[in-house]
Amino acid sequence: MHDIRLIRDNPEMFDRGLARRGLTPQSPRLIAVDERRREIIGRLQVMQERRNSASKEVGQAKAQKDEARAEALIAEVAQLKQDIPVVEFEQKAIEEELHATLAEIPNIPLEDVPDGKDESDNVELRRVGEPREIHDPRAHYELGEALGLIDFEAAARMSGARFAVLKGQVARLERALASFMLDLHTSEHGYTEVAPPLLVRDEAMFGTAQLPKFADDQFRTSFDFWLIPTAEVSLTNLVREQILPEEELPLRVTAGTPCFRAEAGAAGRDTRGLIRQHQFTKVELVSVTTPEKSLEEHERMLGCAEEVLKRLDLPFRTMTLCTGDMGFSSQKTYDIEVWLPAQNTYREISSCSVCGDFQARRMNARYRPADSKGPRFVHTLNGSGVAVGRALVAVLENYQQEDGSVAIPTALQPYMGGLEKIERAS
Template sequence: MHDIRAIRDNPEAFDAALARRGEAPMAAAVLDLDSARRERIAASEAAQAEQNKASKEVGAAKARGEEAEFERLRALVAEKKAEVAALAAEAKDLDAKLTDMLARIANAPADDVPDGADETGNVEVNRWGAPRAFGFTPREHFEIAGVAASMDFEMGAKISGSRFVVLTGAVARIHRALAQFMLDTHIAENGLTEVNPPVLVRDEAMYGTDKLPKFGDDSYQTTNDWWLVPTSEVPLTYSVAGEILEADALPIRMTAHTLCFRSEAGSAGKDTAGMLRQHQFEKVEMVSITRPEESDAEQKRMLRCAEDLLERLGLPYRTVVLCTGDMGFGARRTYDIEAWLPGQDAYREISSVSTTGDFQARRMNARFRPEPGAKPEFVHTLNGSGLAVGRCLIAVLENGQQADGSVTLPEVLAPWLGGKLTLTADGALA
């Protein structure tokens, strides 16, 4: 949510920020609504003052026996009471329209975010590892012999429909091992607190984390009005909604491994083969709540946490900073980490690490007190994948595949796989 006072003070800067995202100017429309709302509030307060004054004079007129004046004043009180009610209703309606308008306007990009219309404007800032030279044509994950029998898309479609998969046996265990490796590393080495949050949330949680009202079609809503989380960013971030935190409680660093659900609205025909783009998937999420002056450094720290996991797994990757035209609605700055998938001969996103500044905090009224007795200020919120478990499974399988259909697994997973680091061509761990 944008600060209306900042728009009043510098509408040109507000429109310039929107222009960097390819959006039309909005300051004039916002300020027109804001002005009309403030006029109704001022008029309501003036009418209330007149009502109060007339109310005091009614008794005095009656005591003096001035019947005509008494009746006039009583009629004036009734008139002003109705006027106050009407003006207050108009102000409330205008306030709701202003809030809705502001809630649908994307966050302003940070000054250092590169300008661009789409993903072609993203800028690479880091690259690690060299793609392996195969002595054969590498297959996509679902085509590898040792994987195929344990990755059942037909069963997923039978149970739930398209974009679902059933993992069984060794592949299911590798998937679980990856999640445990990520989670345990974040807890033991990266200083994150493990949280096991609900994956059904209320409207307020989705709104507070900028998923509503604009992106309701991207998520699933139950018949009794809960939302299935698109990522555990939603419950983790919303956990501080309405709070005034003490400064020494920050930063708050959390991680969670949960199911995630996305309708993939608008992605028809994209990545239909394999499990790259599913309606149900798992992620290990990172969320940080910080002081404003610490959020940029915290984003870099979170980015390294995610990159380090890929390095430990031996997966080549590149990191890009997203341009203004490719950045998410609530983000102020986003880094994407793309892992190398030899089966596709391409780098594909496996993590996004974003700072939203105070954009989400304003929506959910999450604040902190800089020092005892000081006026509360809005916190900054950050979120990042650490990592997307299914996509990480794809990368591990494709990068470790052998000519005979087996897969050599990363040594770092040994503690979670009973020391067995080969997925054989017939789908067993050895």
């Protein structure tokens, strides 16, 4: 959510930022709505002040036995009491209009974000690791089905498309990946593990900007709860409507949860396999910090996510997303893309974003600076640390053996009871 005062003071800068996202200028209509709002507020204040002063004058007129004036003042006060609620309703309506309009406008990119229209304009930051030589690599879904440990047909019978049933050692491998990531982030990276709700209210989804713009991409229950599309929603909303002491920042939390996405905009994409499912598991990282520390925290978070792939010995590259490929709430985003041999390309496995105070304004999340000045909005960051389902895909494909088995990365073997290889059960 943007601050209308900053838009009013810097309309050209605001519109330049939106233009970098390919959007038309918004400041003229926002300022026009805000001017109407301010005019209504001013008119309401005059009416309220006059009601209060006229009420006092009634007593004075009666004390002076000026009945005619007292009656006129009483009539004026009565009329004001009728008119003020009408203007209060106008104020509420115009404030809701301004709020709804601001809620539909994405965050402004930082200056160092590369300009571009889509993912083809993203900029590679670095590559880590070399892809293994694999003769005629098989896709993860082919490997899983051949092992008898991934069943898409059973999932389709009970739930439809974009679901899967994992069995045996592949199911255990998914659990091992999540446990490994959580242990790494909590024991070495300073994050606190949280087990958050998977069902949240409208306000929580609005706070992280899944609502209102992306409602069609979400699952909603008949009891008006939303299934979280990412633990970012629950973790970031831990600080909603709070004023934190500065000494408690940065706040770093992580969670490994099921996530649910309708994938309404993904028709025809990744229809086979585990890449784009309605239900998947992800380890999420969220940081809440001060404005002065948020960019440093962004680089730190990226390093934490990259370390997961380094420990798993999976080749990856890190990309800086261009303005046309960034998420709605983001000021700047790094994507980590893991190598998938069967696709002969890199695919996203983590996004790490710094959001500035964009989400904090939507949640009214603030902190009190140590110098005791008034509260300020916190800065929020989120990142995948990493997507467990996609890490499972990457392990299956990168560690596949010629005989159809899958070797277990060394880092995961303690989580697999010492197992070194997944083979088809005889």
